Every structure is written in C-alpha cells, then in structure tokens.
Amino acid sequence: MKITAMEQTESISDVLCDVCGDSTRIEGYGLQFGTLRASWGYGSTHDGERYEVHLCEPCFFRTISGLRRERMVNTMFSDEDQNLGDFGRIARDDFFKEGGGTSS
8 A cells, every 4th residue: 555645855956156156056957066075073273173165166166276376386396297287186077977087
C-alpha cells in the first residue's frame, strides 16, 4: 500500500556573490559559483572558526588573480621557475565533474 503526503522541502533558489552581491544563476544553466572555504583547527590563531565565501565567476577570477600576484611576489627571487598560468586549477574540460578532464 502506498501512502502519499505533500511535504515541504527547502531548496536553494539562488546564491548571491558575497563580494559584489550579484546572482550566480545563469539562465538555462543553474547556479554557477565558486566557494572559498576554511575550517581552522587546534593550534591555529583562529581555532574553531569556519568560513565560507561564495563568489560569482568574475569575482572568483579576480580573487585568483590577486592570489597569483601574491605568489609571484613571494617567490620573485626564487631560483625555481614559476609557471602561474594554471594557478589553483586542478582540472580542465571536466564538464561532468568525473575527474576525466585533463589536469593543469
């Protein structure tokens, strides 16, 4: 015997960028955003604190650009050759998030 009932569920209808405040919804493609996340543990200055920042595509890549610039400055006088073109990228052409795309 089937017993049915109408139930309310909560779902995410939009994610706003925490930097510029714009919607991350792209018509026909859903939510497209990046997440910067940290969870600080025992021994760190911020022990027990957790952070999560949602970024639209332009704000995400501006943030990555700033971090890449910091890396460049911090390793400016290093003997190692720094290729920062793929800084932070872990996959390319991985449209279905299966890990089958090419890496950096």
